[in-house]
Amino acid sequence: MPVEKRHPIPVKEAIHRVLQQDIYTEQTRVSLYESEGYILAEDIVATHDIPRFDKSPYDGFAIRSEDSQGASTNNRIAFEVIDHIGAGSVSKKTIQPGQAVRIMTGAQLPEGADAVVMLEQTVETAKGFTLRKAFERLENVSVKGEETATGDVVLHRGQRINAGAVAVLATFGYAEVPVYRKPTVAIIATGSELLDVEDDLEPGKIRNSNGPMIAALLQKEGIDVVRYNIQMDDYDSSLSVISSALEQHDMVITTGGVSVGDFDYLPDIYQALEAEVLFNKIAMRPGSVTTVAVAQGKYLFGLSGNPSACYSGYELLTKPAIYHMMGALCCYPAIVRATLMTDFKKANPFTRFVRANVTLTGREATVRPSGFNKSGAVVAIAHSNGIMMLPGGTRGYHAGHQVDVLLTSVEMYQQELYI
Amino acid sequence: MPVEKRHPIPVKEAIHRVLQQDIYTEQTRVSLYESEGYILAEDIVATHDIPRFDKSPYDGFAIRSEDSQGASTNNRIAFEVIDHIGAGSVSKKTIQPGQAVRIMTGAQLPEGADAVVMLEQTVETAKGFTLRKAFERLENVSVKGEETATGDVVLHRGQRINAGAVAVLATFGYAEVPVYRKPTVAIIATGSELLDVEDDLEPGKIRNSNGPMIAALLQKEGIDVVRYNIQMDDYDSSLSVISSALEQHDMVITTGGVSVGDFDYLPDIYQALEAEVLFNKIAMRPGSVTTVAVAQGKYLFGLSGNPSACYSGYELLTKPAIYHMMGALCCYPAIVRATLMTDFKKANPFTRFVRANVTLTGREATVRPSGFNKSGAVVAIAHSNGIMMLPGGTRGYHAGHQVDVLLTSVEMYQQELYI
Numbered sequence: 001m002p003v004e005k006r007h008p009i010p011v012k013e014a015i016h017r018v019l020q021q022d023i024y025t026e027q028t029r030v031s032l033y034e035s036e037g038y039i040l041a042e043d044i045v046a047t048h049d050i051p052r053f054d055k056s057p058y059d060g061f062a063i064r065s066e067d068s069q070g071a072s073t074n075n076r077i078a079f080e081v082i083d084h085i086g087a088g089s090v091s092k093k094t095i096q097p098g099q100a101v102r103i104m105t106g107a108q109l110p111e112g113a114d115a116v117v118m119l120e121q122t123v124e125t126a127k128g129f130t131l132r133k134a135f136e137r138l139e140n141v142s143v144k145g146e147e148t149a150t151g152d153v154v155l156h157r158g159q160r161i162n163a164g165a166v167a168v169l170a171t172f173g174y175a176e177v178p179v180y181r182k183p184t185v186a187i188i189a190t191g192s193e194l195l196d197v198e199d200d201l202e203p204g205k206i207r208n209s210n211g212p213m214i215a216a217l218l219q220k221e222g223i224d225v226v227r228y229n230i231q232m233d234d235y236d237s238s239l240s241v242i243s244s245a246l247e248q249h250d251m252v253i254t255t256g257g258v259s260v261g262d263f264d265y266l267p268d269i270y271q272a273l274e275a276e277v278l279f280n281k282i283a284m285r286p287g288s289v290t291t292v293a294v295a296q297g298k299y300l301f302g303l304s305g306n307p308s309a310c311y312s313g314y315e316l317l318t319k320p321a322i323y324h325m326m327g328a329l330c331c332y333p334a335i336v337r338a339t340l341m342t343d344f345k346k347a348n349p350f351t352r353f354v355r356a357n358v359t360l361t362g363r364e365a366t367v368r369p370s371g372f373n374k375s376g377a378v379v380a381i382a383h384s385n386g387i388m389m390l391p392g393g394t395r396g397y398h399a400g401h402q403v404d405v406l407l408t409s410v411e412m413y414q415q416e417l418y419i
Numbered sequence: 420m421p422v423e424k425r426h427p428i429p430v431k432e433a434i435h436r437v438l439q440q441d442i443y444t445e446q447t448r449v450s451l452y453e454s455e456g457y458i459l460a461e462d463i464v465a466t467h468d469i470p471r472f473d474k475s476p477y478d479g480f481a482i483r484s485e486d487s488q489g490a491s492t493n494n495r496i497a498f499e500v501i502d503h504i505g506a507g508s509v510s511k512k513t514i515q516p517g518q519a520v521r522i523m524t525g526a527q528l529p530e531g532a533d534a535v536v537m538l539e540q541t542v543e544t545a546k547g548f549t550l551r552k553a554f555e556r557l558e559n560v561s562v563k564g565e566e567t568a569t570g571d572v573v574l575h576r577g578q579r580i581n582a583g584a585v586a587v588l589a590t591f592g593y594a595e596v597p598v599y600r601k602p603t604v605a606i607i608a609t610g611s612e613l614l615d616v617e618d619d620l621e622p623g624k625i626r627n628s629n630g631p632m633i634a635a636l637l638q639k640e641g642i643d644v645v646r647y648n649i650q651m652d653d654y655d656s657s658l659s660v661i662s663s664a665l666e667q668h669d670m671v672i673t674t675g676g677v678s679v680g681d682f683d684y685l686p687d688i689y690q691a692l693e694a695e696v697l698f699n700k701i702a703m704r705p706g707s708v709t710t711v712a713v714a715q716g717k718y719l720f721g722l723s724g725n726p727s728a729c730y731s732g733y734e735l736l737t738k739p740a741i742y743h744m745m746g747a748l749c750c751y752p753a754i755v756r757a758t759l760m761t762d763f764k765k766a767n768p769f770t771r772f773v774r775a776n777v778t779l780t781g782r783e784a785t786v787r788p789s790g791f792n793k794s795g796a797v798v799a800i801a802h803s804n805g806i807m808m809l810p811g812g813t814r815g816y817h818a819g820h821q822v823d824v825l826l827t828s829v830e831m832y833q834q835e836l837y838i
Contacts, residue, residue: 033634035635059678167730262478331833332832333831362808376566378590381586389838
């Protein structure tokens, strides 16, 4: 019963090997209204200036600034109002000396006008209004092209489409958006100890939590997942299911079976699939046996069967790979530095990842482990919004220490805004 | 043409008024597999211990610890292996003195055993193995209930269901999950200057970007939205559409029409609907005219027609309201403190919100405005992942200053992990 020798590599080397793969989804087009969360496949160019025309940012009166010169409290200058336009309307009139057009926010300045007087800066008269100060050319005017000019690249290939990008695409008339297809992912939980959520408990068994958890993580990214039936620890049937999943999906994620135990068949299955194993040991806790392989130009993620290890493996390796496949330029997680609020005395021979709850309220950036911390723990994941990263070689941390925390989500807080 | 006088209230007072409303969706049940992103409507109780039984966290041998006492390099103690179990199997044998059971990660300890020897701590023999160190009771054992005991409240009412919570629910057999229904939201863009994304440009007009943007923001939260047709600045038709939307949805969001311009009909419409206006002026820039009203026990959000103001209004007021309606305990955004990387010299007579790009890589927490900063700007929203909050009364900021940034999303970065 010899135990296979594995060679641990640093976490960043593992991520690097994953992101080095030439594995991408194709380009496609989606409706603007479904595009949020996709990665742009082309640069997007401004099809017109923003603003499209000199426009009024206020409700007021469009005037010729030169007509206001010399105005003061003791020398109010009178204007005659010759038209009245709201946003979307264009005055047919050209302003002549002493004339003005009543204009609403967003409306195009009429011909001849080069400044806007706000309503509250005027006193009404029978034919119009008076004002008491001189206006400069383009005062209170949103000038054509001041934000963006026709032809400017306004969104970049490889950029994630957020709601703001949707607004930009709408502005420039992109009803369809060039994106990279989202990968389809097969999730296969392996382990003879596993029961389905609906099953009654049996001796020695537990319910499969990794499958639903990984499915939820992918669904959060808008990824279609197929949850396969739980696979017993059996080489033949597991090989057959994984091999068929690999044909039908862009990525196959398994949980469990990647260690060196007598019933851990994933290493043999990678061999049978002629997969290139990028690594099968990482210098980290938990999840050191997390394995990533490539077969038929597709990723095979072998995540740990221990929930906390499985979760960390997803956040550290799978999520970056998903973004990489979709053509994202940015594939690394956000990290914040926070003050540890409790002692964490365990030494860290290897880099340790601890499910944690980080509080970010501006005045406070604090973190604490979110519960029981062993690789098999599950409740602590539910109370986490980040993962503390304690570098290998460190000897234990105390309350008050600054630690780095990988942000897994932006939470809402109970703490009111102070502003 | 008198201008309506409005009384600005502080931002936090505005949020407070929104969250004070007794407006909630009902409880319902959803499938575990769709539950991510919902708010839990009940406390969730552990239906069994975790671990369910004393289990092995390693591949190795289960022994009676007392049999290992006195073992050393010079006095290796021999064990006979009487059984071999993987996870999910339960040995039918009870370990007697000098006996061991080969056991894999996750398997239940056999009767009589109280410690686990890791494979690499043993030397194989014909009938079993020898070891050279004494083991303590429960050494290398995941003890029944060490994470959670039956009856413990493991998830709380009002908690957002993340992937970890899905794992917990799966573990305890909750195939259906008690949650608060997600609200349905009507989005109505108003403004005679607005064209649809498919429309060709016309003089004085621009395409509607706010509607698609707000829809994308809500879809990110898994909220069903109905995008209504663009409404011209016409009182009768707008009233009729808004009133019908209010009957069919839990929330109505309009964009535009909330100011005091001649064609801003929302104030009159609130009156016609007998809505209680919670506020119609906030001491902030942009978006000071953002209005929230309540009619028929439902929220009416009157967001600005200016994209940057519209966006900030959503993040500051609408998103918290959505979480509040769904029964969330936490409704306030995350704020990080970051180093401003460029000068921002404008004085801030009112609290100013600036769409910004924050870089969070652990070693770096920096922020810069994400583009042209006027309330009508749209491109800057697409390049933002946060909103700088510059308190009213401050006189301008310089590179190097610390500023607070509301996080609107967790971005991925190009910066590699250093770990």
